[in-house]
Amino acid sequence: MNARGKIVRLDLRGVKCPLNWARAKVRLEQMAPGQVLELTLDDPRGARDIPGAAEAEGYVVLESSARDGVFHLRVEK
Numbered sequence: 001m002n003a004r005g006k007i008v009r010l011d012l013r014g015v016k017c018p019l020n021w022a023r024a025k026v027r028l029e030q031m032a033p034g035q036v037l038e039l040t041l042d043d044p045r046g047a048r049d050i051p052g053a054a055e056a057e058g059y060v061v062l063e064s065s066a067r068d069g070v071f072h073l074r075v076e077k
Contacts, residue, residue: 009038013070017046021053024075028059031077036062039073047071 010027012020020041028037051061054075063074
């Protein structure tokens with residue numbers, strides 16, 4: 001699989017905002033354009049704030065969903 005199609009997963013459960021965005025941003029900066037970062041988190045504030053912060057940095061939010069108090073985000077670099 002080429003780098004463009006690679007999915008990177010980051011489990012941020014237990015990490016509170018703004019540290020969860022800081023960790024996600026560091027990981028995104030290490031990724032190649034076109035790669036997707038899948039985030040799992042349990043902080044409602046992070047789930048609310050990360051999509052806007054990601055878009056402000058020029059990333060594309062592909063998905064944002066919640067189930068049983070766990071949030072899933074997919075962000076493309």
